[in-house]
Amino acid sequence: MVLAIVFTLIKILIIVVCTLIGVAYMTYAERKVIGSMQVRLGPTHTGPFGLLQPLADGLKLFTKEDMTPDMVDKPVFYVAPFLGMVPALAAFAVIPFADKMTIFGMEVQPYVTDINVGLLYILSLSSVGVYGIIMSGWASNSKYATIGSLRSTAQVISYETAMGLAIIGPVLLAGSTSLKSITDAQAGMWFMIPQFVAFIVFIISAVAETNRAPFDLPEAETEIVAGFHTEYSSMRFAMFFLGEYAAMWVMACLVAILFLGGYTGPFLPPLVWFLLKVFAFMFFYLWLRATLPRLRYDQLMDLGWKILIPIALANLLITSIVVYAIRN
């Protein structure tokens, strides 16, 4: 019993550390990839090929002065960054990184837990993540922060609906909401093929849900400074940043698990396959950011409510009929 608890704690520690490293090097990859897409070099000076740049940035954020403006609502202002970060990190608890394996004669599960409502757990955490944004915007008592947080909340709520409807397709095919069962159900064929429509709807809503370009209106620099985290500095700002990037990793993992077969694949070990799929989607995020201009706010709402949700609903209807016809 004690051994099991210690073992789980070690697993949690490994996953959190890996996520933090992933977040740090995602910023490096972002600067390098977008740099080369725009025929620039990106960071080159800190360490070989600028590889130590994320560490330098992290140290800088740690040691900066932590400013608290006078007019803010202090308790809410202090709690908001945690509420932005914790749900994103907690979501990693149910993600199956690889199949069960045997190390030194002991069976190891390379995931923290496999609950039968794994997918709903991640969805409810991502819907709670919006509180960090609302609270920071309201508590900051600044017009830019308020506008940013209102935009962001509306966007996240709208796209959550489309995302939830798109997710039901793979769930119907797999007959389970446990992420591990969904992965195992894709041994024959990736759900990307029978659920192509859901796949497209899901990736668009995943980008919108994480407030990334071309849906990054909440922090549109040219209009509203930095949106909801305008008044934050130092570590509190870094926590928002961390939450946003961790949420991107969660979405990439979800795409890999729901539509790209998770850790299944020939020749290479499962963990490598999983990471390859996740990295491919993370690259897609950067590619989008370098390619597309930002949408206008009403276009964003139209896309969510008038296009994505009807398409996802139609897909859901057709999938249910086909699944029902096949199973009976």
Add this chain to the structure above:
Amino acid sequence: MNAILANIGFWVLGITAVVSALMLITRENPVHSALWMLLTFFCVAGIFVQLDAEFIAAIHVMVYAGAILVLYMFVVMLLNPKSTGFIKMPFKVILGAIVSFVIFLQVMMTLMGADVIKTSQLTGISDPNNFGNIKLFGIELFTKYIVPFEIVSIMLLVAMIGAIVIAKKD
């Protein structure tokens, strides 16, 4: 060992839920109230998990915390109502409190006396150990409770159409 841990977990969750519910109704600032409400929802979800009802817990957080409370926050933020405080308490309020307390006692006594929960035909799911299982939940909902389910669906549809009609009226 496990039973003790589960007990400790229940008391922590239960006490936090009650304390945050008290904070919720005593805060002057509506946004603070909403945030305490969020904490209450989480504690209740934790208690659901302890009862092996993971599905209900996930849906509880998703619907109440993720959707309904966010809309409340939206309205509160946009309207920014100013509270006048709780110090002035007119006679009407005191009278209301007394009347509601009497009615509460009456309802509780009726419930205890009539033993409603035992005599009504409410039965749980046949396999309580598997309660968190969505499949079992769906089968129960779409066979035994199909009529109430359909009635609720129609009511929600009516509410939706009503909302659209009201919003369209200029």
